[in-house]
Amino acid sequence: MRxxxxxxxxxxxxxxxxxxxxxRSRKGSRFLCSWEVSNVAGVITALKLQRRKKNRVxxxxxxxYQFGVQGIIAASLKVGQELSEADIEQLKDDDEDxxxxxxxxxxxxxxPHSEKEIANKLSRNRIEINVQDRVLKRLRxxxxxxxxxxxxxxxxxxxxxxxxxxxxxxxxLRGKGVSKEAIETALEGFDEAxxxxxxxxxxxxxxxxxxxxxxxxxxxxFLARRGFSFELISSTLSILKDEGSGSDEKSxxxx
Numbered sequence: 106m107r108x109x110x111x112x113x114x115x116x117x118x119x120x121x122x123x124x125x126x127x128x129r130s131r132k133g134s135r136f137l138c139s140w141e142v143s144n145v146a147g148v149i150t151a152l153k154l155q156r157r158k159k160n161r162v163x164x165x166x167x168x169x170y171q172f173g174v175q176g177i178i179a180a181s182l183k184v185g186q187e188l189s190e191a192d193i194e195q196l197k198d199d200d201e202d203x204x205x206x207x208x209x210x211x212x213x214x215x216x217p218h219s220e221k222e223i224a225n226k227l228s229r230n231r232i233e234i235n236v237q238d239r240v241l242k243r244l245r246x247x248x249x250x251x252x253x254x255x256x257x258x259x260x261x262x263x264x265x266x267x268x269x270x271x272x273x274x275x276x277x278l279r280g281k282g283v284s285k286e287a288i289e290t291a292l293e294g295f296d297e298a299x300x301x302x303x304x305x306x307x308x309x310x311x312x313x314x315x316x317x318x319x320x321x322x323x324x325x326x327f328l329a330r331r332g333f334s335f336e337l338i339s340s341t342l343s344i345l346k347d348e349g350s351g352s353d354e355k356s357x358x359x360x
Contacts, residue, residue, distance in 0.1 A: 146166065146188050146189055146190045146192070146193055147166035147167040147171075147187070147188060148166065148167060148185060148186065148187050148188070149164060149165065149166055149182060149183065149184050149185065149186045149187075149188060150165050150166065150167060150168050150184060151163075151164075151165035151168070151184060152164060152165070152179055152182060152183075152184060153165070154176075155173060159176075160175060160176045161173050161174065161175060161176065162174055162175075162176055162178075162179035162182075164179070164182065164196075166188060171193070172193070172196070172197060172200075173200075174196055174197075174199075174200040174203075175200055175203045175204060175207070177203060178196060178199050178200050178203055182196075201236055202236055202239050202240065202243075205227055205232045205236050205237070205240045206240045206243055206244075208226075208227065208230065208232075209223050209226075209227065209240050209241075209244060210249075212226055213244075213249060213250070217254075217255050217258055217259075218250065218255070219250075219252050219255050219256075219278075219281045219282050219283050220241055220244075220245075220250050220252055220282065221281060221282020221283070222281055222282065223237075223240075223241065223244070223250065224237050224241065224282075225282075227240065252282075252283050252284060252287045253287045253290050253291065255281075255283065255287075256278050256283050256287045256288055256290070256291035256292075257290075257291040259274075259277070259278060259281075259291070260274055260278075260291045260292060260295065263277075264295075264300060264303075268300045268301075268303045268304045268331070269300065269304070269331040269332050269333075270297060270300065270301070270331055270332030270333045270334075270337075271292055271295055271297050271300075271332075272332045272334075273331060273332030274288075274292065274295075274332075275288055275292070276332075278291070297333070297337065298337060298340070298341070300333075301328060301331075301333045301337050301338065301341045302341055302344060302345075304327070304328060304331055304333075305324055305327075305328060305341050305342070305345055306345070308323075308324055308327045308328075309324060309345060311323075312324065321342055324338075324342060324345075325338055325342070328341065
């Protein structure tokens with residue numbers, strides 16, 4: 106009598122179950138064995154929101170919990186869907202990418218970031234380099250990161266609230282991983298002399314009660330800390346002195 110016995114076993118070194126088929130030979134004295142690797146890991150039997158993290162969904166395969174994914178990933182799944190081992194690995198990779206992407210979006214919601222800043226923060230959260238690369242690519246495609254625009258906004262913000270020299274601006278932007286080309290593009294039209302004068306005019310109000318010598322010394326130190334050169338500081342103080350003299354003369358005329 107000829108018959109076939111089928112079974113699935115797990116063999117070390119194989120990710121998927123191995124199907125074994127045993128059949129009796131014509132003479133009935135021995136069994137012939139054949140095997141094949143099954144590509145189906147199981148069927149989704151439930152998709153359940155996590156209790157604490159409402160944006161994550163638990164995936165159950167054959168009534169057993171297997172893994173969790175972000176809600177946007179789970180939207181492509183349905184109960185009764187068959188998943189292979191390859192499908193499961195892809196879902197886990199997509200979930201890792203999505204979580205890293207959402208983390209990057211949270212960084213950007215607080216303030217603009219350079220690409221290097223985002224990569225550094227993802228690294229501190231142990232996000233792998235290949236995942237970082239995919240996240241940054243996705244952000245660029247969505248126009249959510251742009252180092253040229255980041256540098257332009259950085260320079261504009263600094264000049265509005267805390268003016269400083271081009272030398273210091275370049276140093277700050279290099280520290281944030283911005284390329285030389287992006288930095289120079291952002292600094293096109295930057296007026297170093299005007300920036301120094303703006304800083305000096307604001308700072309001199311602090312030293313109005315000091316002698317001229319003490320006030321000039323403080324101003325020199327302050328401008329130097331903002332990265333301005335000795336020559337520019339000297340010419341800026343000369344302009345301030347002329348402005349002060351002109352103001353005094355005007356006051357005398359008005360009297």
